[in-house]
Amino acid sequence: MSEKSATLIPVLIASSLKPAKDTRAWGKLGLSLRETGQFDLSFMGFSRIPLENCEGERYYASLSVHPSPWERISSQVRFLKVLLKVRPKLLLCCTYEYLPLASFFKSILGYKLVYDVQENYVKNLDLNPTLSPSKKSKLSQIIRQMEKVKEVDLFLLAEKCYVEEMPEKSPFLVLENKFSGEIKRVNPIRFEKKQGYNFLISGTLTPAFGTLEAMTWFKEILKEFPKSRLQIIGHCTLDSYKIALKNACENCPKIELKSCTFPVPHEEILAAYSKVDFAILPYQNREAISNKMPTKLFEAAALGVPVLIAGNPIWLDYLAPFSGGFPIDFFDTDQACKQFNSALKQEFFSQSPTDSILWKSQEAEFISAINSL
Structure with missing residues (x-):
């Protein structure tokens, strides 16, 4: 570890189903933090190929194949191993699946917990035509239970409408999925x-x-x-x-x-x-x-x-x-x-x-x- 990295604040940005170099988690939240020069960043997400680490930026795989039920369970084990290895001061969860473990280990490892609410996952169940009513009901209960943890220090809401749809998620900051780059000026x-x-x-x-x-x-x-x-x-x-x-x-x-x-x-x-x-x-x-x-x-x-x-x-x-x-x-x-x-x-x-x-x-x-x- 270099002298510079030893002075940086360790951050873990983790998701199970999103890519390790996700457009939002890596390309927006992560790069914004990196530009401050204050943070040592680790990212966790799925990847079919190994990703190359660089100074101040490391990658860990949550999944490497199609997300079967077994893979989803093993992803929890991988998340815990990464959590114990990185020992972040700031943990940014981009999936509800990691919240229970993140909540349990918060006081043990002493980090601040941020939940990036990228979707209204309960509402999204209505968009899946393959789910039966009973399965939707079961999954909505599981999601609500996982999102119910009390230890979240800040909720990042990816949509303005989530303020009304999920009033229990507070304190919050609305961060829409705006374009990460510059405007291309065009003539009419x-x-x-x-x-x-x-x-x-x-x-x-x-x-x-x-x-x-x-x-x-x-x-x-x-x-x-x-x-x-x-x-x-x-x-x-x-x-x-x-x-x-x-x-x-x-x-x-x-x-x-x-x-x-x-x-x-x-x-x-x-x-x-x-x-x-x-x-x-x-x-x-x-x-x-x-x-x-x-x-x-x-x-x-x-x-x-x-x-x-x-x-x-x-x-x-x-x-x-x-x-x-x-x-x-x-x-x-x-x-x-x-x-x-x-x-x-x-x-x-x-x-x-x-x-x-x-x-x-x-x-x-x-x-x-x-x-x-």
């Missing part, structure tokens, strides 16, 4: 009529996120714009849905599907934005989704890519100041070309988004909250 965008446009669907691929419906919508667009292309790149955990997506691509070479069991590296998704005319967010109107701000909204706005989006008032209000998108009813395929032609008549990015869409706009408040612990 007006589309000329042409034979084809490039579309992108990225991120998590689930029934509630409307990927299949968007594919059907795109096939209607092809009738008027035959040179169009749709790229789908994302993480799909439901095997049955992955098969449905694959079947929907058959006999349609204009759709390029990359559906992965594990999350796609974020840099690959960001690179895909540079090749498209529109990002598509075809989310269903579901209670677990409607009040949230998808990360893709911040990404597309910062990268200067117009979005075609379900008509959610919260999302449209966010896009309105800089004309960042247009509402589309992806379920009304009869009107697909008519609505898209209306979108083509719009001017996008008539104003440049402000820095309020960036992670750095809330970074100082995050560091201040951590230092206050």
